[in-house]
Structures are given as C-alpha cells and as structure tokens.
Amino acid sequence: MWPEIKAGIREVGILEMEIYLLENRLFMIVETSLDFDWDTAMNQLAKLPRQEEWENYMAIFQACAEGATSDEKWNMMQRIFYLYNS
Template sequence: MRHALALDLVDDPQRIAEYEKAHERIWPEVRDHLRAQGVLGMEIYRLGTRLFMVMEVDPAVYSVQAMAEASRDNPHIQRWETLMWTYQAPTPWTPEGEKWVEMKRIFDLSTQ
C-alpha cells in the first residue's frame, strides 16, 4: 500500500540544507522504528519549501494509529521529531497539531 504525504519547510536556505543533510543518513533508531512499523520504503522529494513523501507500507503491519503510539513512546523518535520540527512548517492545509498530511490521489494511470 502506498501513501503520499506533504509538509513544508521553513523558508531558509541554510535550514533547508541542514534538513537535507540530516536525511543523507538518518539515525539508525529512526530507520529501525520505521521498518518495525511496517514501512517498506520511503522517499522524500522537495520543490522549494514543499516536501512530498511517498511511503510504501505493509498493510498487515502498518497503521497510522500504531505508528503514532509507537512514535510517542520512543525517546529516539521524539528527539528526531523535535529536531525535524525546527526545519519543518505545516502546509496551509495542515490541521492544528499535525505534521505530514496525507494527500488525495486524483489520478491513477492504471485505471485508465
């Protein structure tokens, strides 16, 4: 199963460069956490300050709620998220208190 999510970055070239540098090699605890939650693959793309994430998950393992609970209870993930939030900003459409927001698929070539 594939998820597409969006988030913005703070509009500061130095902060954006730092964010990209942090993702050249993420912390092993973050990598292991994602895999343990059923994330099979993850890619993040950037255009200006807009981020786009594609996440492939194992639907037998992954759930948004389980991921949120496991993240909340993991001090490594909490440190990572706190650090990342210094670079990130909500999109204009992001509900209060949320970060990455699921995007609505509007086209799928395979259905044509």
C-alpha cells in the same frame, strides 16, 4: 539519520520510504503492507527512541508547530492523478 530512526520506521511497518523537499514542505511516499494502519503507526513512531530529537531536526524543513510529533506533522493525502505505462 540515526540508526534508531531507521529501525523505528521499520518497526511500525513501513517497508520503503522516500521524502522530497520543496521549500518548507516535505512530501513522503511510503510502501507498507495492506493491513497497515497509518494513525496507529504514526502514534507508535512518535514514542520511539530519538524520534522527538529527529522530529525537531526535521522541523527545520517544515512549517509546523515547535515540538510537533510524527502523528501531528504527517497526514494522508488523496491521490487525484496518476499516469502509468500500459
């Protein structure tokens, strides 16, 4: 991962990030501030230096259209289950 990619992730307001791979799917967990806006952040991220190059590389691991940007590939999911220690 190039330094520009890490800097861009931070620049759009993502505090922590994990990405998991399962076959041709990537699953991402992010921690953000409470006022974080996903759509705005992904749109900004898509325009940052080297991001297009990074997205093209990551497309190797994803089932997506060629040239897809961050805001086209990453979508919010709804959590349907969690188990925490009480």
